Structure formats: C-alpha cells, structure tokens
Amino acid sequence: MMGREMEKSALMAVDEVNQSDEFDFTLKSHLRDPGGIVPAYHNACDDLIRHDRVGHIVGCYTSASRKQVIPIVERTERLLWHPARYEGFESSDNVIYVGAAPNHTVVPLVRHMLEHIANDVFCVGSNYVWTWETNRVLREIVTTARGRILAERLLELGETAVDHIVNEIVERKPPAVFNTLVGESSYVFMRRLHEALAGAGLSIPVLSCSLCEPELKLIGPAASVGCITSSAYFESIEEKENRAFVARWRARHGTDSHVSVDSQSTYVCVMLLARAIRRAGSADVAAVRRAAADHRYDSPQGPIWVDPDNNHCFLTPRLARSAPGCQFKVFWQADAPERPDPYLSNFDPASVGAKPGKEDDVVMKRPNHLRVIK
Amino acid sequence: MTKSSPFSVRGRHALMIMKDEREIPVLRRQLHRLGMTVTETDPERSIAPDVPVDVIILDADGIPIKSDTSPATSMTAPIIALIGTETPSRLKWLLDLKPASFLIKPLRSAGLYTALVMAFDCAQRRSEEAAYIEKLEDRVRARRVVFAAVLQLMRAHALSEEDTFTLIRQTAMRHRTTIEQLSAEIIATGGMPNRNSQTA
Numbered sequence: 001m002m003g004r005e006m007e008k009s010a011l012m013a014v015d016e017v018n019q020s021d022e023f024d025f026t027l028k029s030h031l032r033d034p035g036g037i038v039p040a041y042h043n044a045c046d047d048l049i050r051h052d053r054v055g056h057i058v059g060c061y062t063s064a065s066r067k068q069v070i071p072i073v074e075r076t077e078r079l080l081w082h083p084a085r086y087e088g089f090e091s092s093d094n095v096i097y098v099g100a101a102p103n104h105t106v107v108p109l110v111r112h113m114l115e116h117i118a119n120d121v122f123c124v125g126s127n128y129v130w131t132w133e134t135n136r137v138l139r140e141i142v143t144t145a146r147g148r149i150l151a152e153r154l155l156e157l158g159e160t161a162v163d164h165i166v167n168e169i170v171e172r173k174p175p176a177v178f179n180t181l182v183g184e185s186s187y188v189f190m191r192r193l194h195e196a197l198a199g200a201g202l203s204i205p206v207l208s209c210s211l212c213e214p215e216l217k218l219i220g221p222a223a224s225v226g227c228i229t230s231s232a233y234f235e236s237i238e239e240k241e242n243r244a245f246v247a248r249w250r251a252r253h254g255t256d257s258h259v260s261v262d263s264q265s266t267y268v269c270v271m272l273l274a275r276a277i278r279r280a281g282s283a284d285v286a287a288v289r290r291a292a293a294d295h296r297y298d299s300p301q302g303p304i305w306v307d308p309d310n311n312h313c314f315l316t317p318r319l320a321r322s323a324p325g326c327q328f329k330v331f332w333q334a335d336a337p338e339r340p341d342p343y344l345s346n347f348d349p350a351s352v353g354a355k356p357g358k359e360d361d362v363v364m365k366r367p368n369h370l371r372v373i374k
Numbered sequence: 375m376t377k378s379s380p381f382s383v384r385g386r387h388a389l390m391i392m393k394d395e396r397e398i399p400v401l402r403r404q405l406h407r408l409g410m411t412v413t414e415t416d417p418e419r420s421i422a423p424d425v426p427v428d429v430i431i432l433d434a435d436g437i438p439i440k441s442d443t444s445p446a447t448s449m450t451a452p453i454i455a456l457i458g459t460e461t462p463s464r465l466k467w468l469l470d471l472k473p474a475s476f477l478i479k480p481l482r483s484a485g486l487y488t489a490l491v492m493a494f495d496c497a498q499r500r501s502e503e504a505a506y507i508e509k510l511e512d513r514v515r516a517r518r519v520v521f522a523a524v525l526q527l528m529r530a531h532a533l534s535e536e537d538t539f540t541l542i543r544q545t546a547m548r549h550r551t552t553i554e555q556l557s558a559e560i561i562a563t564g565g566m567p568n569r570n571s572q573t574a
C-alpha cells in the first residue's frame with residue numbers, strides 16, 4: 001500500500017512543479033516498481049541510472065530497500081531522496097533523509113508516556129529492525145526513569161495470529177501498550193485488542209510511532225480510535241499549506257482518500273528537490289545538495305529544511321490521538337522544527353524523567369519548551 | 375588450531391553464512407583467490423561442514439535478533455561479521471557472538487585479507503589467553519594446598535613462614551617439580567618427601 005501511495009504523491013508533486021510558473025524547468029519522471037522485493041531495488045536503481053541517466057531518485061519505504069540502493073547512489077554520485085521515517089544510525093552523503101529521525105518520533109512519544117500515562121509498558125512489534133531499535137530506545141528511556149518493560153512480544157512480518165498476545169495483555173493489564181507492529185499484523189492486533197479490552201471492561205492506552213490515516217481506515221471505525229501516535233505529519237494539521245495540499249490531493253485522488261505521513265513526505269521530497277534545483281540553477285548532484293542545505297520550505301507539515309551536517313531534515317514532531325472518521329487529533333507539537341539527531345548522540349535518556357503518581361493524570365505537565373495546541 | 379602464522383591463509387577453510395545474492399559471489403571469488411576453501415550455507419539451514427572450520431563469515435543482517443538459535447555460537451572458529459545495519463540493537467546482538475573482526479557491506483575486493491588476518495590472530499591470542507587463564511586458575515585452586523603444606527612444615531620444624539616457603543620453593547626447584555605438586559606430596563606423606571635429589 002505505502003509504495004502506491006508514495007508514487008501517487010511523487011507524481012502529483014512533479015505535475016505541480018511542471019505546471020507552476022515558479023519553476024523555469026520541468027521534471028521528467030521515470031518509474032520503477034521493485035514491488036517490495038529487496039534485491040530488486042538494486043537492479044531498479046541501476047537501470048534508472050544507467051539507462052535513463054537519472055540524477056535524483058525519490059523512494060524506498062523500508063530500510064532494507066534503502067540499504068540496497070545506497071551503494072549505487074554512492075558509487076555513481078547520485079542523490080536518493082528518502083521519504084520514510086526510519087530507525088537512524090545512518091548518514092550517507094548521497095541520501096537526503098526527509099522522513100523523521102528517531103529523536104522526532106520515539107523520544108516525544110516515550111516522554112509523553114512517562115509524564116502522563118505510566119512508567120511500565122508492554123511492547124508488541126514486528127520482528128525486524130524498526131521494532132528492535134525503537135524498543136531499544138524505549139527501554140533505555142524507560143529504565144533510566146526506573147520504569148519497566150513488562151514484555152517484548154515479537155511477531156514475524158505479516159503474521160496475524162495475535163490472540164496469545166491479546167490474551168496476555170488482558171490477563172496482565174499493563175498500564176500501556178507500545179505497538180510497533182506493521183501492516184496486516186498491526187490491523188488484526190488493533191481489532192482483536194479492542195474487542196478483548198471491551199469484553200473485559202478494560203481501557204489500556206496504545207501507543208504507536210507509525211500509524212497513519214489510511215491505516216485507520218483499514219483497521220476499522222471502532223478499533224482505530226484512541227491510539228496515541230507520534231508523527232511529523234497528520235492530515236488534520238490546520239496550517240493553510242496543509243489545508244490546500246489536502247484539498248489538491250482529494251481533488252486528484254478522490255474525496256474519500258486519505259493522505260499518509262509517507263505520501264506527504266514523498267511530496268515534500270520532490271518539492272525540496274525542485275526548489276534546490278531552482279536555487280542551484282542546475283540538477284548537478286553536488287550543486288543540488290549544497291542548494292538544499294538550510295533552505296527552508298513551508299511544506300504541508302510545516303517549515304522543513306535539510307541539516308547539511310547529516311543530510312536529515314529539521315522537522316516538527318507531533319503527538320495525536322486517533323479519532324472517529326480516520327483522523328488524528330493533534331494534542332501536542334514542538335514549538336519549532338527540531339534538529340535531526342540520527343545517531344541520538346545529543347540525546348540524554350535521563351532528560352526524559354518519570355514523575356511519581358501519574359496514572360490517570362490528565363493534567364498536562366509539559367516542560368516549557370513544549371506547547372499544547374488545540 | 376595449529377600454531378600457524380595468521381598471515382598465511384592458504385588452505386584454511388571458511389564457512390560462509392550468508393543470504394545476499396550480490397555479496398556471496400564477491401566473497402567467494404576473493405576467498406578462492408586467497409587459496410582458501412569454502413562451505414556456503416543459508417542462515418536458516420545452517421549446514422555444518424564435515425571439515426574443520428577455521429573462520430566463519432557471517433552476514434549479521436541475515437539473522438533476526440530474537441531468533442533462539444544463532445548458528446555461529448556453537449562453533450569455536452573466529453567470526454568475521456558482515457555489517458549493513460549499524461543500529462545499537464543489532465550491534466549488541468553481534469557483540470554477544472564475540473566477532474573477531476568485521477567488514478562493512480557492500481563488500482569490495484579490498485578488506486577481506488585484513489579481516490581474515492585479524493580473525494586468525496585474534497583466535498590464536500584467545501586460545502593462548504584461555505590456556506594461560508586455565509594455568510592461573512589451577513594455581514589459585516592449589517593455594518589451599520600450598521598453605522596447608524607451609525603450615526605443616528612450620529609446626530614440624532619451628533620455622534618462620536618465610537623460611538618455610540623458601541624451603542619448599544628451593545626443594546621444588548631441585549626436584550624439578552612445581553610448588554603446588556610438592557605441597558601436595560608434603561601433605562600426602564606428612565612431611566618433606568625424602569627423595570634422592572640430584573643437587574648440583
């Protein structure tokens with residue numbers, strides 16, 4: 001699903017650039033669909049570079065696919081514009097990382113959990129690098145705050161046999177569940193957990209750093225409500241750039257369609273690229289990379305720019321609660337775009353402290369640099 | 375392992391535990407150029423070769439972190455880890471395998487020889503250190519025996535502790551045995567064993 005959503009966004013952005021008077025050049029798109037087959041990403045990029053002489057590549061949703069592409073773009077001095085959030089610990093000169101770094105996603109979510117929900121948490125996730133690394137960061141912050149990881153249950157990618165985990169949650173009644181499942185595993189888990197908790201008369205908050213609007217639709221109306229989610233983008237952001245973007249998206253893709261963080265980010269990739277080409281006066285990779293650095297773009301997700309120190313983006317972390325109608329209600333966002341920290345080398349887990357007696361505490365006790373928005 | 379130079383890699387046997395279709399031929403070709411023999415296995419099947427393995431080359435990204443059975447841990451050969459993902463969660467898993475050296479993916483023709491030399495040298499040092507530690511542990515275990523022998527001779531001959539220990543040490547040297555062995559004999563015979571020592 002993500003690949004198709006991202007492609008739709010990229011093509012929409014290319015059309016907008018080509019139809020706009022603001023750009024005195026046009027972009028030509030060359031499409032390849034490796035279909036999620038990891039080794040095929042290498043071949044697709046090789047083909048794009050050798051045969052189509054492509055200078056800039058937008059794409060890759062998973063880290064496995066990105067790792068396939070990086071050697072070629074580095075060897076041939078091309079740029080990969082990577083839209084997806086990922087687990088960090090990478091910084092290639094030939095990648096512009098437009099998705100969120102771990103300090104933008106997991107850190108604010110765990111901070112919120114410790115300050116307003118609980119110190120102890122039950123983890124469930126898909127057995128791959130995103131879960132391993134996200135849970136590691138979670139564990140480090142939670143144990144520093146003297147909280148506990150009550151369990152860490154992993155399912156193979158695509159696995160939908162979730163009942164044993166749901167039963168364990170109902171039995172042990174953890175104060176919070178941290179969900180890093182992806183795809184069908186997550187949808188089935190959310191539905192089963194909702195049924196089981198309702199049946200047992202329980203209410204346990206679920207936290208996620210990856211849930212997006214089209215997925216809420218797939219989960220279904222009842223079970224998709226109430227999940228606390230961390231992301232740099234939600235379709236419901238009220239800024240005028242986003243309202244206009246969502247309107248253009250719906251005009252193009254249907255009024256019942258939803259923009260996800262990844263499709264919005266793919267749109268931003270193409271726009272950052274076009275703006276950097278315009279600024280550089282050339283599509284030359286080195287010139288574009290220089291022109292992209294520190295060049296602010298007021299995107300649908302708010303102001304965004306590339307940090308030339310590590311080629312990741314300054315962007316604004318947000319927390320939201322999923323609501324009826326496949327939407328998220330944003331209840332917190334950072335005051336200003338935050339510097340990307342892909343190696344979490346500027347992050348001190350002790351700075352995210354636990355406070356006693358927070359359970360069922362609805363009073364917002366935010367540090368001063370955080371702002372509560374409606 | 376035979377005590378051969380870590381720089382000589384010809385004739386050694388490598389077990390490749392890898393998945394990546396592009397990395398495998400690069401590594402296989404380079405190992406053959408170095409005169410090594412190779413067994414290849416998939417991380418999931420994990421075939422143990424019927425020849426002794428001198429080095430294991432393991433693609434760290436090919437194995438889920440939480441898998442119960444990690445194929446390389448049951449073998450004693452040094453491990454060269456192939457690393458693609460540098461997240462701490464993956465590196466922690468890797469550290470538990472005690473890799474002797476590593477290579478960063480994508481692999482190139484350069485680097486493998488250095489990784490092999492480091493792995494063979496590391497394996498040799500580890501085995502020497504293990505033997506040395508075993509020797510030290512034996513001596514620690516024998517301390518009680520030495521102490522008992524010193525005490526026995528001190529009482530029997532009204533000697534100071536220092537003089538008694540010097541006597542045991544010199545006798546052990548003359549008998550070409552260790553202090554620990556002589557102490558055991560002192561306790562067994564109830565006094566200094568009466569050997570016909572060949573003094574110089």
